Amino acid sequence: MKFLEKKRYPNGKREIYIAGHRVLTYWCDKLKRVKRNCDIPLDYAKMLIRKKNVQFIHPVGIVMSDLDKIGYNCKIYQNVSIGNKDGGFPTLEDNVTVHANSIVVGNIRIGKNSIIGCGSVVLHDIPANEIWAGNPAHFIKKIPEKAIEENQS
Numbered sequence: 001m002k003f004l005e006k007k008r009y010p011n012g013k014r015e016i017y018i019a020g021h022r023v024l025t026y027w028c029d030k031l032k033r034v035k036r037n038c039d040i041p042l043d044y045a046k047m048l049i050r051k052k053n054v055q056f057i058h059p060v061g062i063v064m065s066d067l068d069k070i071g072y073n074c075k076i077y078q079n080v081s082i083g084n085k086d087g088g089f090p091t092l093e094d095n096v097t098v099h100a101n102s103i104v105v106g107n108i109r110i111g112k113n114s115i116i117g118c119g120s121v122v123l124h125d126i127p128a129n130e131i132w133a134g135n136p137a138h139f140i141k142k143i144p145e146k147a148i149e150e151n152q153s
């Protein structure tokens, strides 16, 4: 066992262990990078990263409004906008992934585990466990059960 050990997690969480005992937990660069490079209210970004384990994979150019409709363990890539259309905001259920350069707007629901491919424009509900992509987004394929289990473990 090392005397001093540092652990880094993809959601920005950091832990420091001394002689096998955790002495410090903190969140660093992802939140700072979100603050610097994205238009997400800071309190809201903190809540998403720390409480909901939302991962901003490359936190650049992401625009999200101050709302409480993002589920747990979602992954949001760069240059994604999730926001208002005609006064309505999207709901992302748990484990949703939104790939780079996508726009998701309006009072719509993205079902759990579903994946939005890069460069998509999503204006309608998307069922759970499916991949959709394109402008406008269209059905690509069902996500195999095994891939869903792997993503959740």
Ligand SMILES: CC(C)(COP(=O)(O)OP(=O)(O)OC[C@H]1O[C@@H](n2cnc3c(N)ncnc32)[C@H](O)[C@@H]1OP(=O)(O)O)[C@@H](O)C(=O)NCCC(=O)NCCS
Residues within 6 Å of the ligand: 058, 077, 099, 100, 115, 116, 117, 118, 119, 120, 131, 132, 133, 134, 135, 140, 141
């Ligand atoms: C949506 C995605 C997850 C699907 O991956 P996949 O399951 O391997 O899909 P495939 O490559 O087998 O493509 C299946 C079909 O969907 C189409 N398709 C895939 N991604 C698409 C996209 N983003 N937009 C439009 N159509 C897309 C393909 O052209 C193909 O169509 P075809 O059957 O008519 O030939 C993937 O294409 C994607 O967008 N990944 C994000 C990659 C990325 O942004 N990486 C950078 C991270 S920093």
